[in-house]
Amino acid sequence: MELLTASVVIGTVATAIFDLWGLLIARLRGAPAPRWDMAGRWFGHMAHGRFRHRDMDHAHPIPAESAIGWAVHYLIGILYAAAIPLIWGRGWLDAPTFGPALIVGVVTIGAGWFLMSPGMGNGIAASKTPAPWVARGLGLAAHVVFGAGLWIGALIYSM
Structure with a gap:
């Protein structure tokens, strides 16, 4: 139960900072x-077996797609938060260090680059966007911030 509570607190804080x-x-x-x-639309289409789109703006709208997008966004943040004590041990929850949080934050950009971006029609690592390297840099910076948020969330949880 502690892992679940910790993951919810840490993941929610980190995602809010993100x-x-x-x-x-x-x-x-x-x-x-x-x-x-748009993420909610993408996830909504997955329930119907469609995982790739040419352009999410032109994909058929899904009821409550905004709510779905926000909910899944925070759920994923919570799942990523759970990865740290599962990999580095539950002791990390009592004495959180920045390194593991940063590693998870940076590694998670891979899901955006190699799953979400191509699935939503933007190519691998935003290769089909007007400015791929800008998108990649902004995405990587956001995930570094997410990693810092994981650490901040863990510090709050450990108080």
Whole structure:
């Protein structure tokens, strides 16, 4: 039960920090906020056996896709948070260190680059986007921030 509680707290904190970072970067760049409704559409289509799309904007809308996107986004953050004590041991929850959190944060960009991006029609590692290296850099920076958020969440949990 401790692992579940810790994962919920740590993952929620880390994902919220990730989201705040995304909003900050969007405002600084004059760009729209991240669209979790499109992720919800993608996940919604998975329930019907469709895992790849040419363009999510043109994919058939899914009822409650925004809610689905946000819920799955936070659920994934919670699952990633669970990986740290499962890999480095439950002792990490009592004395969290930055290294494991950063490693998990950075490694998780792989899911975005190699699953989500191609599945949503953006190619491997955003290769089909107008500025692939900008998208990759922003994604990697966001996942470093997520890693820092995992550590911050663990510090809060361990208090």
